[in-house]
Structure formats: structure tokens, C-alpha cells
Amino acid sequence: MLLSDSMALLWLTYIVLSLVVLGAGYLGLAFLPRLPRLIITWMVAGVMWMPSRFRLPLLEEGEYYTGFAPAVMVAGVAMLERNAASMVPAAILVMVGALAGGAAGVAVWWRGRRVDHRHDTRAPDRNASPERTGKRREPMIG
Numbered sequence: 001m002l003l004s005d006s007m008a009l010l011w012l013t014y015i016v017l018s019l020v021v022l023g024a025g026y027l028g029l030a031f032l033p034r035l036p037r038l039i040i041t042w043m044v045a046g047v048m049w050m051p052s053r054f055r056l057p058l059l060e061e062g063e064y065y066t067g068f069a070p071a072v073m074v075a076g077v078a079m080l081e082r083n084a085a086s087m088v089p090a091a092i093l094v095m096v097g098a099l100a101g102g103a104a105g106v107a108v109w110w111r112g113r114r115v116d117h118r119h120d121t122r123a124p125d126r127n128a129s130p131e132r133t134g135k136r137r138e139p140m141i142g
Contacts, residue, residue, distance in 0.1 A: 007067070014070070018048045034112075039105040046101020047072050052090045071097060 022045055029037045052071035055064050071093035078087035 018045070021048070035106075035109045038109045039102050042101040042105030042108065043098045044101065046097035046099070046104070047094055048097075050093050050097030050100075052093045054086065054090075 022041055025044060026037060026041045029040060032040075048070060050071040051068045052074040053066065054069050054074045054077075055066045057064055071090045075087050075090035075094055078084075078090060
């Protein structure tokens with residue numbers, strides 16, 4: 001069950017909170033054009049969602065707890081502990097996540113842009129609807 005498994009609940013909470021942070025960040029960057037806004041948002045998403053393996057010593061001598069956590073968390077804890085052996089792989093994964101997120105942002109921008117390359121050289125049809133001709137019809141009463 002989800003509530004009895006604390007790791008699944010922890011990851012679910014992290015995912016929901018990260019989506020809230022990404023949504024707020026995207027809306028907070030509304031002053032930027034769409035391309036840099038998407039790149040920054042997706043780079044932050046890549047950093048937040050890149051997983052990394054970690055290993056923590058337990059109280060008993062020679063025993064360790066291993067698991068998965070976001071690479072930025074692993075790198076941050078390793079930096080605070082001055083543990084270069086753990087920090088280097090996690091920092092590399094953080095950079096890979098940022099680059100992958102930036103590439104995803106560019107892909108979303110590229111796919112979402114709407115450029116109409118079709119040029120209609122025909123004369124406009126007099127019986128065509130206003131939606132097709134782009135002209136507005138004034139309403140008539142009576």
C-alpha cells in the first residue's frame with residue numbers, strides 16, 4: 001500500500017512539490033520570451049528529476065544503506081560532508097540532467113511553434129466564410 005511504504009510516499013510528495021515549483025517558476029518567468037522560459041524551466045526540471053545512487057553509513061561498523069535520491073540532493077549532501085568521491089558522480093549527473101532538460105525545452109519550443117509557410121496566391125472567394133478569408137463581417141439587424 002502506498003501509505004505504508006514511506007519511500008513511495010516520499011517520492012510521490014517530491015514529484016508533486018517539484019511540479020508545483022516548476023509551474024510557479026514558469027509563471028514567474030513570464031517576462032521572458034517563450035524559448036528562454038522553456039529552456040530555463042526544463043533545465044531546472046532536469047536537475048530536480050535526475051536520480052542518483054547514494055550510500056550512507058549506518059551505526060553498525062561496515063553496514064551501509066543504499067538507495068536512490070535526486071542527484072542535486074546527493075551532490076549537496078556530499079558537498080556539505082566534503083565527500084568528493086560521492087559528489088563528483090552526482091554533480092556529473094546534475095549537469096547531464098540540466099543539459100537533457102535544456103534539450104527537452106528546445107524540443108518543446110520547436111514542436112510548439114506555429115509557422116504557416118503556405119502562401120495562398122489565389123484570389124479570395126466571394127462566397128467564402130469569414131474564417132477562411134480572415135475578414136470580419138459586421139452584424140446586421142433585421
